[in-house]
Amino acid sequence: MKKIIALNVNEIPYELAVEPNRSLADVLRYDLGLTGTKKGCGIGDCGVCTVLMGGKPVFSCLVLAVEAQDHDILTIEGVAKGPELHPIQKAFVEKGAIQCGFCTPGMVLNALALLNKNADPTEHDIRLALSGSLCRCTGYQKIVEAVKTAADMMKRSGIIEEEAE
Amino acid sequence: MTPSGDKKLQDRAPYHLSGGLHVTGRSRFIGEDNRPAELLFAKVVLSPYAHAQILNINTTPAAEIPGVVAVLTHLDIPGENQIGLVPQDEPLLPVDQVQYVGQPVAVVVATTPRIAEQAVSKIEVEYEELDPVLTISEALDKDQLYIPERRIKRGDVEQGLQNSEYCMEGKFATGAQEHFYLETQCCIAVPGEDHQITLYSATQSISEVQIAAARILGIQCKDVTVDVPRLGGAFGGKERTATLWACLTALACHQTEKSVELRLTRTEDMLSTGKRHPFEAVYKVGFNQNGKIQAYSVELNSNGGAYTDLSIAILERAMLHAENSYYIPNISITGRACRTNLPPNTAMRGFGAPQSIFVIEQVIERIARKLNIDPLDVRLQNIYKTGELTPYGQPIEEASGGELLERLRQNSQYLELRKSTDEFNQCHQFVKRGIGVVPVKFGISFTSAFLNQGSALIWIYEDGTISLSHGGIEMGQEVNTKVAQVVSSELGVSLARIRQESANTKRVGNASPTAASSGSDINGNAARNAALQLKKRLAEIAQQMLAARYNLKVKEPRIIFAEDRIFDTAAPDRKLNFEEVVKQTYMERVPLGAHGFYKTPGLHFDREKGVGNPFHYFVFGCALTQVEVDLLTGQSDLLKVYIVHETGRSLNPEIDRGQITGGFIQGMGWVCMEEIIADEKGRYLATGPSTYKIPTIRDLPTIFEIEMVEVDREGSSVFRSKAIGEPPFMYAEAVYFAIKDAIEALTEHEKEVELHMPATPEAVVMAAKNHIHLDSTGTT
Numbered sequence: 001m002k003k004i005i006a007l008n009v010n011e012i013p014y015e016l017a018v019e020p021n022r023s024l025a026d027v028l029r030y031d032l033g034l035t036g037t038k039k040g041c042g043i044g045d046c047g048v049c050t051v052l053m054g055g056k057p058v059f060s061c062l063v064l065a066v067e068a069q070d071h072d073i074l075t076i077e078g079v080a081k082g083p084e085l086h087p088i089q090k091a092f093v094e095k096g097a098i099q100c101g102f103c104t105p106g107m108v109l110n111a112l113a114l115l116n117k118n119a120d121p122t123e124h125d126i127r128l129a130l131s132g133s134l135c136r137c138t139g140y141q142k143i144v145e146a147v148k149t150a151a152d153m154m155k156r157s158g159i160i161e162e163e164a165e
Numbered sequence: 166m167t168p169s170g171d172k173k174l175q176d177r178a179p180y181h182l183s184g185g186l187h188v189t190g191r192s193r194f195i196g197e198d199n200r201p202a203e204l205l206f207a208k209v210v211l212s213p214y215a216h217a218q219i220l221n222i223n224t225t226p227a228a229e230i231p232g233v234v235a236v237l238t239h240l241d242i243p244g245e246n247q248i249g250l251v252p253q254d255e256p257l258l259p260v261d262q263v264q265y266v267g268q269p270v271a272v273v274v275a276t277t278p279r280i281a282e283q284a285v286s287k288i289e290v291e292y293e294e295l296d297p298v299l300t301i302s303e304a305l306d307k308d309q310l311y312i313p314e315r316r317i318k319r320g321d322v323e324q325g326l327q328n329s330e331y332c333m334e335g336k337f338a339t340g341a342q343e344h345f346y347l348e349t350q351c352c353i354a355v356p357g358e359d360h361q362i363t364l365y366s367a368t369q370s371i372s373e374v375q376i377a378a379a380r381i382l383g384i385q386c387k388d389v390t391v392d393v394p395r396l397g398g399a400f401g402g403k404e405r406t407a408t409l410w411a412c413l414t415a416l417a418c419h420q421t422e423k424s425v426e427l428r429l430t431r432t433e434d435m436l437s438t439g440k441r442h443p444f445e446a447v448y449k450v451g452f453n454q455n456g457k458i459q460a461y462s463v464e465l466n467s468n469g470g471a472y473t474d475l476s477i478a479i480l481e482r483a484m485l486h487a488e489n490s491y492y493i494p495n496i497s498i499t500g501r502a503c504r505t506n507l508p509p510n511t512a513m514r515g516f517g518a519p520q521s522i523f524v525i526e527q528v529i530e531r532i533a534r535k536l537n538i539d540p541l542d543v544r545l546q547n548i549y550k551t552g553e554l555t556p557y558g559q560p561i562e563e564a565s566g567g568e569l570l571e572r573l574r575q576n577s578q579y580l581e582l583r584k585s586t587d588e589f590n591q592c593h594q595f596v597k598r599g600i601g602v603v604p605v606k607f608g609i610s611f612t613s614a615f616l617n618q619g620s621a622l623i624w625i626y627e628d629g630t631i632s633l634s635h636g637g638i639e640m641g642q643e644v645n646t647k648v649a650q651v652v653s654s655e656l657g658v659s660l661a662r663i664r665q666e667s668a669n670t671k672r673v674g675n676a677s678p679t680a681a682s683s684g685s686d687i688n689g690n691a692a693r694n695a696a697l698q699l700k701k702r703l704a705e706i707a708q709q710m711l712a713a714r715y716n717l718k719v720k721e722p723r724i725i726f727a728e729d730r731i732f733d734t735a736a737p738d739r740k741l742n743f744e745e746v747v748k749q750t751y752m753e754r755v756p757l758g759a760h761g762f763y764k765t766p767g768l769h770f771d772r773e774k775g776v777g778n779p780f781h782y783f784v785f786g787c788a789l790t791q792v793e794v795d796l797l798t799g800q801s802d803l804l805k806v807y808i809v810h811e812t813g814r815s816l817n818p819e820i821d822r823g824q825i826t827g828g829f830i831q832g833m834g835w836v837c838m839e840e841i842i843a844d845e846k847g848r849y850l851a852t853g854p855s856t857y858k859i860p861t862i863r864d865l866p867t868i869f870e871i872e873m874v875e876v877d878r879e880g881s882s883v884f885r886s887k888a889i890g891e892p893p894f895m896y897a898e899a900v901y902f903a904i905k906d907a908i909e910a911l912t913e914h915e916k917e918v919e920l921h922m923p924a925t926p927e928a929v930v931m932a933a934k935n936h937i938h939l940d941s942t943g944t945t
Contacts, residue, residue: 036191096181101397105187136344138826139823144862
């Protein structure tokens with residue numbers, strides 16, 4: 001029996017009929033075509049399906065689509081407002097923090113959640129915030145550098161203050 | 166060593182060609198692009214036994230479920246039930262016996278993944294369990310070898326041992342490693358007219374999938390198209406392994422005449438796919454008071470799993486790296502690949518070399534302890550010098566291992582580090598620090614010489630934009646970025662003009678697997694060859710245009726392509742636009758497409774004699790690590806890592822740096838975190854990230870310094886660059902030796918500890934416990 005739910009994804013409202021046992025990850029990928037959200041383990045251990053729900057990172061493979069009702073969902077597709085990349089995205093590209101790209105959406109969203117609440121994270125803060133996202137390619141060093149760079153860029157452009165308020 | 170002067174190519178080294186797509190979620194992996202309507206879903210019945218006779222398969226209850234479109238067994242294979250390469254020993258679906266836990270036995274095709282899953286549980290397979298062979302020693306006892314033992318020999322080991330001042334013998338075993346690519350094995354098959362089929366397969370080897378699928382379906386290569394946009398990681402795990410899943414999807418598509426997707430869950434993937442080969446080694450070594458090795462004999466035995474897969478080639482590379490960076494006058498290397506009832510073990514970054522290098526490094530460490538000489542000095546004592554021959558007779562040209570070790574010593578301030586480590590250990594009872602050093606020499610080329618060839622196809626369109634295809638698979642190593650850089654550099658055009666196409670058997674036929682660190686070398690050279698052909702044609706037209714437009718007549722024209730312009734050096738201010746020359750070339754009916762080809766020169770290897778030049782060149786480097794180990798909990802923390810790596814003239818230093826970091830961290834997982842245990846029935850107990858721990862961002866060292874030494878080398882590849890993918894993996898063995906060094910600090914380095922590899926916290930506690938004596942008050 002499908003259930004009609006209202007989802008707010010990347011500031012766009014959707015009304016969908018979903019089976020109550022379907023994960024948010026599957027609905028994002030296969031019903032809404034938002035394939036930037038990846039699936040890697042299905043048990044909330046690898047982090048490639050991370051999206052922000054009410055500003056907090058969640059494993060969308062462990063969240064039922066029906067549970068996401070009434071929450072604002074942000075996926076990787078909604079991070080850049082317009083054609084300009086968000087500073088975190090820009091930093092990931094420029095610092096070479098991407099190899100195969102499969103973990104990248106989850107990493108960027110975890111970094112965004114961190115920087116939205118902590119404008120000036122220490123390396124320890126960064127490692128802690130991103131520790132739920134596995135990457136098998138990069139060895140993480142450039143990811144740490146990218147998040148540090150993004151924090152600097154955001155401070156300079158005043159993005160963090162705006163969003164924190 | 167003289168650093169190279171020309172930084173032109175690097176100055177324009179671009180970011181990841183798909184970086185902007187990846188960070189916005191717009192990059193497309195398999196199954197995310199042009200998803201066919203009315204897609205069916207395949208799910209596979211996996212063997213629960215490591216070895217069993219199949220008595221009966223009852224598919225009826227599954228077939229009756231509404232939504233099930235087909236249930237397929239070996240009886241439904243229209244062609245030959247064979248996906249093996251050399252030798253052909255692997256069925257797509259077994260006829261009478263299963264050979265490993267997780268082996269596909271039947272395939273369900275249904276309208277939804279859920280129905281397919283339900284139907285799989287309804288398939289009744291009757292088995293008669295047989296005794297499995299799981300370990301190397303059992304396989305050796307039963308003489309289950311894939312090929313007769315191989316040997317590489319030089320000098321007289323027996324004589325060498327007798328003449329040595331010291332002799333030692335020992336054993337060393339290295340464990341399996343799961344690739345843990347984040348994108349699991351997957352394929353989408355789409356039917357076409359006249360029995361054609363297109364496979365979007367997560368494979369590193371488009372041609373191999375094409376050949377195997379044609380054989381399975383009883384059609385021909387011309388009927389099968391394999392297309393790969395990019396992979397979500399591979400590391401060797403999609404070189405051979407992908408063929409099985411691609412062929413099962415092809416079979417499902419062929420039989421239902423509908424598009425079919427097969428995508429493994431993480432559990433299915435980890436349970437049923439092969440890993441890095443576990444090796445067990447037995448060695449003898451003879452050496453002198455100064456640490457110089459006189460004689461070394463080593464037997465390398467690998468656990469190949471249930472089918473040959475790449476076990477023979479992997480054994481070969483292990484044997485060809487058994488001496489690592491050291492000249493050993495008398496040496497005997499014996500290799501055996503064992504057949505067992507585990508999933509067929511397969512390629513993984515390093516391809517056998519990490520396993521054999523680990524053994525000789527263990528030997529070096531033991532020599533140092535025995536003689537009470539610093540291990541770094543023992544390494545320098547034995548390191549290759551230019552002109553010395555490898556055990557298989559290939560000369561080491563431009564040997565830089567010694568020089569790099571000296572740089573490492575400086576970069577890490579080795580003496581002070583050793584001193585501060587010792588001081589730390591003197592005032593800490595149960596927390597100890599240790600240091601490990603490992604040099605690496607890694608041979609570049611497929612050891613099967615015929616694979617060292619590559620093709621590329623370039624079309625320049627009328628508007629001056631460029632379509633670039635080559636045989637390399639993009640899987641994060643950024644072969645696409647590097648090859649596009651080569652073309653952009655030759656044609657003097659911006660990268661924005663170039664569309665890097667997917668890897669596709671129709672555009673590039675007979676492609677070698679993207680493996681052996683050779684992707685950029687082979688495909689970069691092939692693309693360069695195509696670009697040079699086009700450049701020659703464009704230059705002739707440009708010369709005519711310059712003559713007609715500017716009345717420029719030069720006896721020996723030197724046409725330059727740069728910054729999207731074309732001009733003669735005689736009149737550099739009279740420039741033609743790239744587009745207008747392209748347009749004129751088209752109007753003159755001169756072809757604007759070119760196929761480029763490259764084969765690596767000078768390779769030969771006689772496998773029977775164990776002699777030849779299997780490698781085009783070698784990559785050299787070394788690493789030092791410092792760890793801190795809590796000997797009561799076994800927890801180790803990586804404090805410092807210093808790497809010195811010689812790159813040749815890097816095409817893209819930041820990409821290379823990323824490969825060094827990524828390879829090191831992946832190697833660190835192998836040596837001290839990742840453990841694959843099979844139970845007594847041959848079932849892997851690690852089936853997901855909850856039971857298998859790969860490094861996370863919290864495992865990064867506090868200090869991670871990489872020096873890339875850039876030097877022009879004769880032994881190098883396209884634009885004098887060197888391969889980068891695999892060599893850095895082995896640097897991580899220094900982490901294991903650092904942990905061992907830390908534990909041995911318990912006895913002031915007087916006693917050697919037995920440390921299991923991987924050096925997990927459990928292994929550390931086991932190694933340390935005999936040297937820790939707690940009394941009732943908790944003190945020693």
